[in-house]
Amino acid sequence: MTETQPHAASRIDWATAESILEVVNLKKYFPVKSSGVLRRTIAQVQAVDGVSFSVPRGGSLGLVGESGCGKSTTGRLITRLYEPTAGEIRFEGKDIAALSRKEMLPLRSEIQMIFQDPYSSLNPRHTVGTIVGTPLQVHKMVPEKKVLDRVRELLEVVGLNPEHYNRYPNEFSGGQRQRIGIARALALQPKLLVADEPVSALDVSIQAQVVNLLQDVQREFNIAFLFIAHDLAVVRHFCPEVAVMYLGKIVEVADRETLYSQPHHPYTQALLSAVPDVKQAAVGGRRDRIRLEGDVPSPVNPPSGCRFRTRCWKAQDICAKQEPPLLQIGPRHKVACHFAGQRGSTGNVPITLDVLGVNSHGDPVPGATRASNLEDPGYSPAFSDLETHKRRSEKLADR
Amino acid sequence: MTSERFLSTPAQSTSDRAADIAAADNFLVVDHLSVRFPTHDGLVQAVTDLSFSVKRGETLGIVGESGSGKSVSSMAVLGLHDAKSTRLEGSIRVGGQEVVGADESTLRKLRGKEVAMIFQDPLTALHPFYSVGRQIAEAYRIHHKVSKGEARKRAIEMLDRVGIPQAKNRVDDFPHQFSGGMRQRAMIAMSLVNDPKLLIADEPTTALDVTVQAQILDLLQDLQREFNSAIIMITHDLGVIAELADEVLVMYGGRAVETGATKQILTHPEMPYTWGLLSSVPEVSADEDARLIPIPGNPPSLLNPPSGCPFNPRCTHKDKVPGDLCVTTLPELLPARVGPSHRRRCHLPDPEVIYLTEVLPEIAPDLIDPTTGEPIAALQEIAAASEAEANADSRGDQR
Numbered sequence: 001m002t003e004t005q006p007h008a009a010s011r012i013d014w015a016t017a018e019s020i021l022e023v024v025n026l027k028k029y030f031p032v033k034s035s036g037v038l039r040r041t042i043a044q045v046q047a048v049d050g051v052s053f054s055v056p057r058g059g060s061l062g063l064v065g066e067s068g069c070g071k072s073t074t075g076r077l078i079t080r081l082y083e084p085t086a087g088e089i090r091f092e093g094k095d096i097a098a099l100s101r102k103e104m105l106p107l108r109s110e111i112q113m114i115f116q117d118p119y120s121s122l123n124p125r126h127t128v129g130t131i132v133g134t135p136l137q138v139h140k141m142v143p144e145k146k147v148l149d150r151v152r153e154l155l156e157v158v159g160l161n162p163e164h165y166n167r168y169p170n171e172f173s174g175g176q177r178q179r180i181g182i183a184r185a186l187a188l189q190p191k192l193l194v195a196d197e198p199v200s201a202l203d204v205s206i207q208a209q210v211v212n213l214l215q216d217v218q219r220e221f222n223i224a225f226l227f228i229a230h231d232l233a234v235v236r237h238f239c240p241e242v243a244v245m246y247l248g249k250i251v252e253v254a255d256r257e258t259l260y261s262q263p264h265h266p267y268t269q270a271l272l273s274a275v276p277d278v279k280q281a282a283v284g285g286r287r288d289r290i291r292l293e294g295d296v297p298s299p300v301n302p303p304s305g306c307r308f309r310t311r312c313w314k315a316q317d318i319c320a321k322q323e324p325p326l327l328q329i330g331p332r333h334k335v336a337c338h339f340a341g342q343r344g345s346t347g348n349v350p351i352t353l354d355v356l357g358v359n360s361h362g363d364p365v366p367g368a369t370r371a372s373n374l375e376d377p378g379y380s381p382a383f384s385d386l387e388t389h390k391r392r393s394e395k396l397a398d399r
Numbered sequence: 400m401t402s403e404r405f406l407s408t409p410a411q412s413t414s415d416r417a418a419d420i421a422a423a424d425n426f427l428v429v430d431h432l433s434v435r436f437p438t439h440d441g442l443v444q445a446v447t448d449l450s451f452s453v454k455r456g457e458t459l460g461i462v463g464e465s466g467s468g469k470s471v472s473s474m475a476v477l478g479l480h481d482a483k484s485t486r487l488e489g490s491i492r493v494g495g496q497e498v499v500g501a502d503e504s505t506l507r508k509l510r511g512k513e514v515a516m517i518f519q520d521p522l523t524a525l526h527p528f529y530s531v532g533r534q535i536a537e538a539y540r541i542h543h544k545v546s547k548g549e550a551r552k553r554a555i556e557m558l559d560r561v562g563i564p565q566a567k568n569r570v571d572d573f574p575h576q577f578s579g580g581m582r583q584r585a586m587i588a589m590s591l592v593n594d595p596k597l598l599i600a601d602e603p604t605t606a607l608d609v610t611v612q613a614q615i616l617d618l619l620q621d622l623q624r625e626f627n628s629a630i631i632m633i634t635h636d637l638g639v640i641a642e643l644a645d646e647v648l649v650m651y652g653g654r655a656v657e658t659g660a661t662k663q664i665l666t667h668p669e670m671p672y673t674w675g676l677l678s679s680v681p682e683v684s685a686d687e688d689a690r691l692i693p694i695p696g697n698p699p700s701l702l703n704p705p706s707g708c709p710f711n712p713r714c715t716h717k718d719k720v721p722g723d724l725c726v727t728t729l730p731e732l733l734p735a736r737v738g739p740s741h742r743r744r745c746h747l748p749d750p751e752v753i754y755l756t757e758v759l760p761e762i763a764p765d766l767i768d769p770t771t772g773e774p775i776a777a778l779q780e781i782a783a784a785s786e787a788e789a790n791a792d793s794r795g796d797q798r
């Protein structure tokens with residue numbers, strides 16, 4: 001196994017930062033119904049299947065992965081637009097996964113969502129003033145007389161003309177509509193914003209305007225972001241911490257320096273190698289691309305063990321038998337692969353045997369037990385060392 | 400490649416003998432093309448005075464934001480505009496055959512056989528009620544007098560060639576039974592069934608995930624090598640251009656604003672709009688703390704185009720041009736300061752200096768040598784190499 005590089009130092013200390021959101025083993029299965037009159041449930045789409053992560057107060061976590069991997073479903077679970085099938089969603093320490101609509105109401109203002117499509121997410125029959133002002137009234141954020149003033153203020157914050165509150169969405173361009181959506185989300189002074197592909201539908205020259213606006217509002221109002229996107233470059237730009245999803249699972253999460261320069265999961269490596277890069281092509285010609293064969297399997301009937309194994313060039317017996325846990329391998333780095341390692345490394349001893357209590361064929365070792373903390377969100381000061389395959393503890397002060 | 404490639408000024412029109420010689424091995428020659436649509440609101444000037452050419456075996460990338468006239472010009476090449484509601488001017492020659500004003504039977508012979516097109520959405524090209532194989536076979540029979548059985552064999556062969564697994568078993572599937580990436584492949588199979596000499600790909604990967612995009616781009620390159628076809632790749636993604644295109648045409652407001660060899664354009668762009676494209680898009684390899692520099696404002700109206708330079712309402716460099724030239728006078732597409740095949744439409748007297756001293760340090764500080772303040776050696780080598788290459792090319796053309 002190649003030597004692990006030292007992990008880059010971080011500006012916010014993610015290991016000790018207080019988290020605003022902790023998600024533990026979150027699942028969402030959608031029923032697949034038969035087509036007859038009875039509409040029996042004949043299968044389950046395992047859209048999100050046990051994800052754990054944490055978002056620190058005022059920080060941003062990026063969620064990337066290809067279409068259908070469960071990013072939007074995760075976002076919609078956290079905002080409780082969907083009912084979770086299982087798992088915990090701890091917002092400011094309180095599990096909100098099972099709260100009723102009524103119990104959720106006071107929290108609605110604290111968690112807001114921005115959607116991808118600036119066309120369908122705004123009611124075309126309402127003026128901008130109504131769209132941005134309604135949440136202010138419903139949640140009694142300001143006295144009735146002050147609503148319009150506040151709307152004007154919010155429009156100004158997002159870079160729109162405050163006197164345009166009387167206009168309808170169709171009088172605005174795509175980028176401007178996205179600004180309206182952001183103003184609506186900001187109206188309630190949320191602590192957490194779930195932004196689901198907030199710039200994907202916008203023209204390239206407009207994307208940068210909206211990304212910069214989101215960065216400004218984050219800094220100014222100290223809002224935490226769960227930033228969902230399939231564009232790896234935009235996520236890297238926005239988020240100091242990034243999680244990669246594949247087929248309903250998080251396969252790797254790390255600080256962005258580590259994730260983009262030393263990915264340890266084969267899927268992350270393949271994904272990054274597929275992104276066309278202007279600068280690299282301009283100075284050094286083509287990259288060394290990993291060619292992935294075939295398609296993503298169906299989430300109705302995902303592969304046993306590791307879900308990536310049907311397309312993985314490193315797969316061995318154990319990969320079909322044991323699901324690799326999301327194992328912490330660095331101060332701010334977790335990866336779900338039995339043979340995690342840098343590109344080109346050919347690990348032959350699984351790194352997961354100790355924590356799973358299995359042998360290298362993936363069969364249980366009598367008397368051995370599975371570690372109990374494998375679903376914990378966030379990072380711990382102790383992690384598995386890739387060289388020794390043993391737990392190692394690093395004093396935070398050493399970093 | 401010669402400087403005659405991207406003609407614009409009447410003084411250098413194709414009546415020029417040198418240009419005729421250069422045009423001889425160009426498979427496609429678009430010459431002073433204008434496409435305008437009379438509408439209720441006025442005349443939409445979708446494409447204005449556009450000239451470019453493509454040789455067999457070569458890829459031209461056309462880049463520009465939405466509405467810049469990319470699709471309208473490529474549809475003109477296939478003669479797809481309705482003669483009654485479109486005003487076409489100029490000339491388009493495909494393998495010597497004039498397309499502008501050609502009758503429907505001439506165009507039918509051209510389409511599919513000489514020029515084929517692939518679109519962003521494969522469902523615009525594939526009919527939902529017919530099997531994929533049948534549609535490919537029918538496309539083959541338009542240009543070949545063969546039996547249904549032989550055409551079916553050809554369809555299977557094409558599906559196999561574009562990488563559909565078990566093509567024999569999938570040939571009778573309907574489009575909805577294919578995944579997004581497979582549908583895109585099926586459409587490519589249909590476009591290539593008659594071995595066209597020119598393939599126009601209009602945002603073929605925009606709707607696809609990066610790993611699927613990488614598969615499709617690889618496929619196009621393999622097929623190009625095999626059949627020596629010319630490719631026009633239309634995209635808003637400079638990364639795709641960087642990886643695939645030999646030549647680039649940057650469009651803005653229906654006009655060519657910068658053209659030349661890809662490396663030249665990416666390393667020494669001389670037009671502020673191209674700078675804007677490069678600085679507003681984050682890169683996976685960029686300095687993550689660099690702020691994106693958006694292009695201010697919105698794309699121009701094609702009903703009432705701005706006077707002077709079409710980019711002037713959004714240009715942050717126009718104060719460097721003496722007088723009010725930018726607002727009063729349309730700059731011509733003239734040879735650039737650096738690079739023999741390079742042309743740009745801008746009044747700036749010293750764009751290469753502004754790029755290296757003002758633009759590059761902002762968008763890619765890591766490409767500047769911190770001690771000398773000069774661009775790193777790699778960039779200069781590329782400039783020198785592309786210059787030498789282009790010189791060799793133009794010598795070759797004179798033989």
Ligand SMILES: Nc1ncnc2c1ncn2[C@@H]1O[C@H](COP(=O)(O)OP(=O)(O)O)[C@@H](O)[C@H]1O
Binds near residue numbers: 066068299
């Ligand atoms: N409301 C729903 N009903 C049934 N299946 C769904 C629903 N929403 C999403 N899915 C399925 O769940 C999986 C994950 O979808 P999604 O979260 O939208 O992915 P992403 O946002 O990463 O593209 C996909 O297979 C999708 O088809």
Ligand SMILES: Nc1ncnc2c1ncn2[C@@H]1O[C@H](COP(=O)(O)OP(=O)(O)O)[C@@H](O)[C@H]1O
Binds near residue numbers: 445465471472701
């Ligand atoms: N048939 C038409 N009638 C009127 N306007 C049109 C027509 N087709 C295209 N346009 C306009 O021409 C401009 C250029 O469009 P297009 O070539 O599709 O841009 P893009 O660069 O995004 O491919 C756009 O403003 C578009 O609205």
Ligand code: SF4
Binds near residue numbers: 316
């Ligand atoms: S666990 Fe096995 S199949 Fe999964 S990514 Fe790692 S090596 Fe590949």
Ligand code: SF4
Binds near residue numbers: 671715744747
């Ligand atoms: S001509 Fe003037 S307005 Fe146009 S790009 Fe050049 S400097 Fe800017």
Ligand SMILES: [Mg+2]
Binds near residue numbers: 071072073
């Ligand atoms: Mg989604």
Ligand SMILES: [Mg+2]
Binds near residue numbers: 469470601
């Ligand atoms: Mg288009």
